[in-house]
Amino acid sequence: MTGILVTIGVVFLLVAVWLIVAFTVLHEYERGVAFRFGRLRPLREPGVQMIFPGLDKMVRVDLRIVTLTIPPQDVITKDNVPARVNAVVLFQVTDPVRSVMAVENHALATSQMAQTTLRSVVGRADLDTLLAHRADLNEDLARSINAQTEPWGVQVKVVEIKDVEIPQAMQRAMAREAEAERDRRAKIINAHGELQASEELGQAAEILSRNPASLQLRYLQTLLELGADHNSTVVFPLPMDIIGPFLKKVPQWLDPTESGRPSQAHGDEQKTDVTDHG
Structure with missing residues (x-):
């Protein structure tokens, strides 16, 4: 009799522990995708939920925005310039059920898709576009990645290219090009200044020539x-x-010669007069 009571007590104790363990808490930014005997159950909302061990299994899904850093990728631009490009991706789970049912690991899948899309998009752009028009490339990247992750219940919010590394020889060539461009602009500005100054001087000379007294005042x-x-x-x-x-x-x-001509002519005139007189 005593053994039976002990057995019943142990069973009740195990059941109590099992029920206590079954209680779990979901935070406000979490959702629970539950399975019972492998079958999908309704989505679990934040708060206290009962997940019976051995019968149910629940996957927690974080609905906050996740920051994903894409490691540096070796790419070749459209104009055959090698470069290393890294970026950052911000994504958020919008459908917890699809993020669990459609893909094994949505974070890893999004990371791999972002890396391949980054190489593809940068390879279609030239170096000048990559350096000066990053906003357009960022929008193209976000659009391309989002088209792949949307069936997984994942929405890409922002894609930003952080850094672009190019070879040292290309950097020196770009520096020489920028210096030549600055010299060209300086010469053009100087020429425009000379043209405007000459026009103003011409107008000033025309105004001063109308009155000689103004020239004296200018002197x-x-x-x-x-x-x-x-x-x-x-x-x-x-x-x-x-x-x-x-x-x-x-x-x-x-x-x-010109100074002596008048005196010679005067002597000839005197000689003629003397001859006539004689």
């Missing part, structure tokens, strides 16, 4: 500016109407 202002610099050079401009007659007589002063 005086130039002298004032030169005197303010405390230099030893003194420039005194003279109007052309004053020094013009002197400039015309310079060739006569420098050529002795």
